[in-house]
Amino acid sequence: MTSTDQQTVLYGAPLSLFSGKARAYLRWRGVPFEERLSTPEVYKTIIIPRIGYPMIPVIETPDGQTIQDTTEIIDHFEKHTDGPSVFPDTPKQRFAAHLLEFYGDEWLLIPAMHYRWRHNRDFAHAEFGKTALPDGDEAAQIEAGRKASKMFEGVVPMLGATPEMTDAIEASYEALLGELDAHFARHSYLFGTRPSIGDYGLIGPLYAHLYRDPASGEIMKRLAPNVVAWVRRMHELEGAEPESGEFLDGDEIPETLLPVLRRMMREQGPCIQDMTDKVGALKQSSPDADIPRALGMQPFTLEDRSGEEKTGQRLVFPYGQWLLQRATDHQAGLSDEDRKGVDGLLGQIGGDFIKPEMIKAPVKRENHKLVWA
Numbered sequence: 115m116t117s118t119d120q121q122t123v124l125y126g127a128p129l130s131l132f133s134g135k136a137r138a139y140l141r142w143r144g145v146p147f148e149e150r151l152s153t154p155e156v157y158k159t160i161i162i163p164r165i166g167y168p169m170i171p172v173i174e175t176p177d178g179q180t181i182q183d184t185t186e187i188i189d190h191f192e193k194h195t196d197g198p199s200v201f202p203d204t205p206k207q208r209f210a211a212h213l214l215e216f217y218g219d220e221w222l223l224i225p226a227m228h229y230r231w232r233h234n235r236d237f238a239h240a241e242f243g244k245t246a247l248p249d250g251d252e253a254a255q256i257e258a259g260r261k262a263s264k265m266f267e268g269v270v271p272m273l274g275a276t277p278e279m280t281d282a283i284e285a286s287y288e289a290l291l292g293e294l295d296a297h298f299a300r301h302s303y304l305f306g307t308r309p310s311i312g313d314y315g316l317i318g319p320l321y322a323h324l325y326r327d328p329a330s331g332e333i334m335k336r337l338a339p340n341v342v343a344w345v346r347r348m349h350e351l352e353g354a355e356p357e358s359g360e361f362l363d364g365d366e367i368p369e370t371l372l373p374v375l376r377r378m379m380r381e382q383g384p385c386i387q388d389m390t391d392k393v394g395a396l397k398q399s400s401p402d403a404d405i406p407r408a409l410g411m412q413p414f415t416l417e418d419r420s421g422e423e424k425t426g427q428r429l430v431f432p433y434g435q436w437l438l439q440r441a442t443d444h445q446a447g448l449s450d451e452d453r454k455g456v457d458g459l460l461g462q463i464g465g466d467f468i469k470p471e472m473i474k475a476p477v478k479r480e481n482h483k484l485v486w487a
C-alpha cells in the first residue's frame with residue numbers, strides 16, 4: 115500500500131464489535147494506524163462534533179477526513195490505497211461476500227448480544243468501565259461500566275435476544291459454529307487463502323463478543339477450534355501475512371459454505387424481505403422525512419434444540435438495506451451469463467427472493483446518515 119508519514123487513527127475499544135472488524139481489516143491491509151481508546155472525552159471532543167452522534171469505530175485519515183462505519187472505512191482504504199482487495203472480482207464470490215458481510219454485521223448481532231449480556235455480564239461491565247473511566251480503580255470502573263453500558267444492555271431484548279428465545283438462539287449459534295468449523299477445517303478464509311469482505315462481516319460478532327468475552331470464548335474453543343484459529347488469523351494475523359493470499363479459482367463457492375448461506379436465507383431471509391417492504395412503505399408514506407434508525411419490530415423464527423420453531427420480535431434497521439444493496443447492485447450489474455450463475459447459487463441456498471427488484475426504495479449514506487438514494 116502507499117504510505118504517508120502521518121498515521122491513520124482508529125478511535126475504538128477492545129470490547130467493541132465493530133472496532134474489531136475495522137482493526138482486523140487495517141492490520142491485514144497493512145495500513146499503519148494508531149488506535150486510541152474511545153473515552154468519554156473522545157466522544158465529546160471528536161466523535162460527536164464530527165459525526166453528530168456517539169458511535170464507534172471512527173477513523174481519522176492522515177488528510178483529516180473522519181469516517182464512521184466499518185463498511186465505509188473498508189471502502190475508503192480499498193479505494194485510496196494499493197494492495198490486494200478484499201472484494202473478490204468474480205461474480206458469485208463477490209455476491210456471496212457482500213451477503214455474508216450483511217449477515218455478520220446485522221444478523222449475528224443477535225447471538226453476539228445474547229451471549230455478552232446473558233453469559234458475560236460482569237466481564238462486560240468491567241470492560242465498559244475500562245473505556246469509560248480508564249484511570250479509575252476497579253470498583254469505580256465497574257460502576258462507570260454499569261452506567262455506560264445501560265443503553266447497550268437495554269437494547270438487547272429489542273434485538274430479539276429475550277429469555278424466551280435463549281434456547282433457540284443458542285441452538286442456532288452452536289449449529290452455525292459447527293458449519294463454520296467444518297468450513298475453516300478446509301479453507302483459511304471464506305473464499306480461499308485471502309480474507310474477503312464477508313470474513314470482515316463475520317469477524318465483528320465472532321471476535322469481541324463470541325471469542326474475547328470469556329464465557330463465549332470457552333464455548334467457541336470447545337465446539338469450534340477451527341473457528342478459533344480463523345478468529346486469530348483474522349484479528350491477530352496469527353499465521354497470516356498482511357496483504358497475502360488468493361480467492362479460489364473459477365469463482366468457486368466452497369461446498370462447506372452452502373450450509374452457512376442456507377442458514378442465512380432460512381433464518382434472516384424473511385426478515386430481509388420484511389425490511390425492504392418496510393423501507394419501501396416508509397418512502398411511500400413519508401418521502402421527505404428523515405429515515406429513522408429503526409422502523410418498528412418484525413418477527414423472526416429460529417429452531418430450538420428440540421427442533422421446535424420459536425418466534426421472537428426484533429427491531430428493523432433500514433441501515434441493513436444499504437448493506438443488502440451492495441449485493442443486489444452487484445447482481446443488477448452482471449451480464450446475463452454471470453447473473454445466471456448468481457441466481458443459480460441463490461436457488462441452491464433457498465435465496466431466490468434476493469433480487470434487485472426487492473429494493474423498493476433505495477438508500478445511500480451521506481455525511482454519516484442514511485438518506486434516500
Ligand SMILES: N[C@@H](CCC(=O)N[C@@H](CS)C(=O)NCC(=O)O)C(=O)O
Pocket residue numbers: 130131132133168169170171182183184185
Ligand atoms: N454500522 C456501524 C455500526 C457501528 C456500531 O454499532 N458500533 C457500536 C459499538 S460496536 C456503537 O457505537 N453503538 C452505539 C449505538 O448503537 O448507538 C459500523 O459498521 O461501524
